[in-house]
Amino acid sequence: MLSDRQGLNITPAYSPDGETVAFGTSAGGNTEVATLRTTGGGLQQQTRGNRNDSLSPSFSPDGRQIAFVSNRLGEPHVYVMPVGGQPRLVSEYAYGSNGYNTSPDWSPRGSQIAYHSRVRGIHQIVMVDVDKGTRRLLTNVGNNEDPSWAPDGQHLVFASKDRDGGGLFVLDTVSGRVRPLLRGAGYGLPDWSDTLYRASTAAAR
Amino acid sequence: MTLRRVAALVLVAVSAYGCTRKPPPVAVAPPASPAARTDSSAILAARAQARRDSIAAAERVARDNAERDRVARVARMRETLSDIVYFEYDSDQLTQEAQEKLRTKVAIIRANPNLQLQVEGHADERGSTEYNLALGQRRAETVRDFMAGYGVDTGRIVTISFGEERPLVEGGEESAWARNRRAEFSIAGGEITTIPPEVR
16 A cells, blocks of 8 residues: 555556656645655655645656646646646646646657647647647547557557547557557546557557 | 192203203112122223323324424435535536535534535546546535534545546536536435424
């Protein structure tokens, strides 16, 4: 047992060196990002909101930064912060536009973060380069959510409730090609493991 | 006036007087034998028993009615306690209607010190699975904090979030979403035994 704190203990993510877990947990009436040593203990609260939530952390490849979601502006957006530092907004924001950007996943190979964003009422996969500040819309068909990077830093797996009847899909961020991985209702929150690296490279060929 | 006429008038008067009063219940005739005395006391005892039985039956009916009334009131209290509170889109703010409902629940909880409540926060299907878990939790904790503000010990309220996983209504339109953005309530421990005057 790593954490049995009262309330939520959700959205855990390992640091690349495997020594730390970041997760969302209840603190003072809302959800905050905190870190723990994987050997247990060493809890450190990384965000401090006031009646707003921070969750869904994802480490940068060097383990020094964390991408996460927060609704501190009144609607959920993606932020990046150095561990123990101040957050900066990286998803698109316009005052009064009711944006909705959630579920970030930091590429294991670089400075790209994939997340899903509400575009004209439905969710699409977006990629932001946090070094260059550039964003790319990667999908435009159906509702697409919860992207997770393959270890190659090129492919993403994501979930859709309505695309081709719903299921899990693999997206090549270079060619833009999407192929179904698993069809059917009820699939969500995919997370690409390191051991699927070869399957990923096979798909790329 | 002859003596016969006088006697006739007396008789008429006596019979007229007799019409306004009941005749004596039992003719007093020959001197009572021991058996007759036994009969008489048996009748009196039977009458006394019948009276006691009648009182007991009336008391039983009154008790049954009171119990039925109490059970019905407790059932109403349970309904009031489990009455769902709804939220606006992506919000954990309590509407006036929600606050009104919660104040009534607080009265029941405060009147029943053994009662423990579970508050479940839910979200509609829009948004991400993860974010909606946090939103549902915030809704449940907002409810708990509101009740704490009216003197309910937070240790008596358990909060849990189901995010968007347990919709009350299936459907992809606002009418369904509005019913799914909610806090549900269930008794997590104890019983309702006392009806607070505020909700009688």
